[in-house]
Amino acid sequence: MCLYYSLMPSHSSGGATAKKTFCVQKVREDFPILGTHTRAGKPLCYLDNAATAQKPQAVIDALSYFYANQNANIDRGVYELGAEATELYERARKKIAARLNAASPAEIVFTRGTTESINLVACSLGGSVLKQGDEILITAMEHHANIVPWQQIAARTGAAIKVAPITPAGELDAMAFENLLTERVKIVAFTHMSNVLGTINDAAALTKKIRARCGAKVLVDGAQAIVHGDVDLQALDCDFYAFSGHKIYGPTGVGVLYGKQALLDSLPPYQTGGDMVVKVSFETATFKRSPHRFEAGTPAIAQAVGLATAFDYLDTLDMPAVRAHEADLLAYASAALREIKGLTIHGNAPNKGALIAFTMQGVHPHDIGTILDSENVCVRAGHHCAQPLMGVLGVQSTARASFALYNTRAEIDALVKALHKVNRMFNE
Amino acid sequence: MDELDELYQEIILDHNKRPRGRGELPGATHTAQGDNPLCGDEIRVFVRLEGDKIADVKFIGEGCAISKASASLMTQAVRGKTVAQAKEQIQKIHDMFTGQGCCEHTSFDTDGEIAALGGVKKFPQRVKCATLAWHALDAALDGKPNVSTE
Numbered sequence: 001m002c003l004y005y006s007l008m009p010s011h012s013s014g015g016a017t018a019k020k021t022f023c024v025q026k027v028r029e030d031f032p033i034l035g036t037h038t039r040a041g042k043p044l045c046y047l048d049n050a051a052t053a054q055k056p057q058a059v060i061d062a063l064s065y066f067y068a069n070q071n072a073n074i075d076r077g078v079y080e081l082g083a084e085a086t087e088l089y090e091r092a093r094k095k096i097a098a099r100l101n102a103a104s105p106a107e108i109v110f111t112r113g114t115t116e117s118i119n120l121v122a123c124s125l126g127g128s129v130l131k132q133g134d135e136i137l138i139t140a141m142e143h144h145a146n147i148v149p150w151q152q153i154a155a156r157t158g159a160a161i162k163v164a165p166i167t168p169a170g171e172l173d174a175m176a177f178e179n180l181l182t183e184r185v186k187i188v189a190f191t192h193m194s195n196v197l198g199t200i201n202d203a204a205a206l207t208k209k210i211r212a213r214c215g216a217k218v219l220v221d222g223a224q225a226i227v228h229g230d231v232d233l234q235a236l237d238c239d240f241y242a243f244s245g246h247k248i249y250g251p252t253g254v255g256v257l258y259g260k261q262a263l264l265d266s267l268p269p270y271q272t273g274g275d276m277v278v279k280v281s282f283e284t285a286t287f288k289r290s291p292h293r294f295e296a297g298t299p300a301i302a303q304a305v306g307l308a309t310a311f312d313y314l315d316t317l318d319m320p321a322v323r324a325h326e327a328d329l330l331a332y333a334s335a336a337l338r339e340i341k342g343l344t345i346h347g348n349a350p351n352k353g354a355l356i357a358f359t360m361q362g363v364h365p366h367d368i369g370t371i372l373d374s375e376n377v378c379v380r381a382g383h384h385c386a387q388p389l390m391g392v393l394g395v396q397s398t399a400r401a402s403f404a405l406y407n408t409r410a411e412i413d414a415l416v417k418a419l420h421k422v423n424r425m426f427n428e
Numbered sequence: 429m430d431e432l433d434e435l436y437q438e439i440i441l442d443h444n445k446r447p448r449g450r451g452e453l454p455g456a457t458h459t460a461q462g463d464n465p466l467c468g469d470e471i472r473v474f475v476r477l478e479g480d481k482i483a484d485v486k487f488i489g490e491g492c493a494i495s496k497a498s499a500s501l502m503t504q505a506v507r508g509k510t511v512a513q514a515k516e517q518i519q520k521i522h523d524m525f526t527g528q529g530c531c532e533h534t535s536f537d538t539d540g541e542i543a544a545l546g547g548v549k550k551f552p553q554r555v556k557c558a559t560l561a562w563h564a565l566d567a568a569l570d571g572k573p574n575v576s577t578e
């Protein structure tokens with residue numbers, strides 16, 4: 001069923017004709033929450049963007065407009081409203097495919113998020129190719145979402161997990177990685193950008209290296225990288241790419257699994273039920289091709305539309321200027337944090353995205369988080385769903401400030417001021 | 429005092445810097461591990477019972493100021509007490525944070541130092557930090573190997 005191929009010419013990106021600009025003060029007005037939650041005269045200083053980003057008005061409006069005017073289930077109703085909802089959903093898929101340069105919209109599977117995307121690949125691919133003696137190669141800087149699904153499938157199939165180490169600066173140890181690439185490796189899964197170290201891995205180069213060494217399939221966890229870099233899926237050449245809508249200014253409850261079409265079509269379904277089948281009897285069923293094969297049941301329709309709207313919103317901005325702004329925030333914050341007594345930054349890769357994990361002598365990250373909150377500065381404190389990496393770093397947990405395109409140097413000044421308060425309370 | 433100063437009272441900061449009753453306890457008869465999955469913090473409590481009496485109690489582990497101070501205060505509060513008295517103290521702590529029977533237990537033993545934990549009530553996200561050691565003590569006395577504040 002390839003109905004969606006023939007619908008409408010590809011959705012032109014918003015603001016394609018208007019001149020693109022980026023002014024952080026103007027952009028802040030697009031994010032309504034930033035003007036709320038002022039406490040004791042202190043504005044909200046939201047620096048937990050790696051956990052989830054705030055949403056622009058355009059995305060909030062898209063959700064509410066969808067429910068107020070366009071809501072129906074997809075791929076079922078013969079009535080016009082149903083056809084319209086279906087078209088919107090498939091247009092969202094096309095938008096994302098075009099934005100990320102997938103070869104076709106059929107390569108974009110809507111999931112609940114990065115976690116579900118990886119679970120899907122672990123179960124469908126891992127479950128069909130892995131045997132006793134095979135290996136899955138991951139890295140020491142993975143999020144739990146890119147570890148635990150592999151453990152589960154390894155336990156079921158008898159495969160083993162190998163972990164590529166990192167250097168003291170927090171980069172992937174390229175030599176060790178290469179040495180682990182043997183014929184036994186059937187799947188390599190690595191993050192495009194670490195949610196703790198900020199390290200950006202050269203996913204294209206790594207994929208090339210893997211292809212040269214063995215026939216392993218390559219999954220890239222793009223949960224963080226999608227936010228801070230310009231992803232070109234065909235240039236990356238990986239087999240799978242996973243990300244979540246909510247970190248890239250879109251709604252929660254929706255994410256994407258990109259997969260090369262031939263590969264997706266060769267995989268067994270992940271979940272089964274309605275919408276993903278061609279024909280069902282009491283005894284058996286046949287399944288649709290990708291992407292519908294992997295979208296059992298009613299998907300997150302409004303959220304998918306909202307996610308496409310988030311990309312539309314980004315298309316109205318001067319993205320090179322956004323990247324320069326994020327790089328400036330990272331450099332400015334790194335320099336300022338290094339000046340704070342007893343503070344250690346974890347992750348000093350030259351190619352690093354806009355987040356900083358840190359610890360402070362004599363203060364637990366939880367206490368840092370609470371004291372910062374008293375200044376209305378929101379940071380994450382904990383293991384960031386990367387407990388094995390915490391072990392490698394030799395810490396129980398860290399604090400983390402992570403930046404978005406709407407953050408400012410003034411907010412970093414507020415963070416620094418609050419960190420001095422931490423030292424005053426605990427270390428004087 | 430603002431809420432933050434009430435949370436990080438002198439007593440709490442002092443017990444965080446110089447925790448009492450910290451270390452392994454050779455000859456422990458009971459032990460249990462408390463895990464806080466939210467932050468990955470772990471505290472292990474050791475108890476040496478002599479008959480019905482807590483002859484000694486200690487803890488090891490890393491945690492935030494609140495969980496460490498609470499563990500430290502706990503060892504002071506229950507050392508030398510009977511199991512029944514310790515259980516009562518655990519219940520009081522529980523009640524203090526769940527707001528049950530709130531005003532009855534304002535005065536505690538050990539120079540009322542435990543009352544310093546009261547500041548945590550204004551920080552619901554930190555209550556689990558304050559109760560971690562007490563949960564572990566409770567589990568140890570019940571002969572359970574571990575407990576999670578999940």
Ligand SMILES: Cc1ncc(COP(=O)(O)O)c(C=O)c1O
Nearest residue numbers: 113114115143145195223224244
């Ligand atoms: C690198 C990385 N991978 C995976 C995830 C999981 O994303 P989600 O919780 O949206 O499925 C996250 C987000 O926390 C992440 O930062």
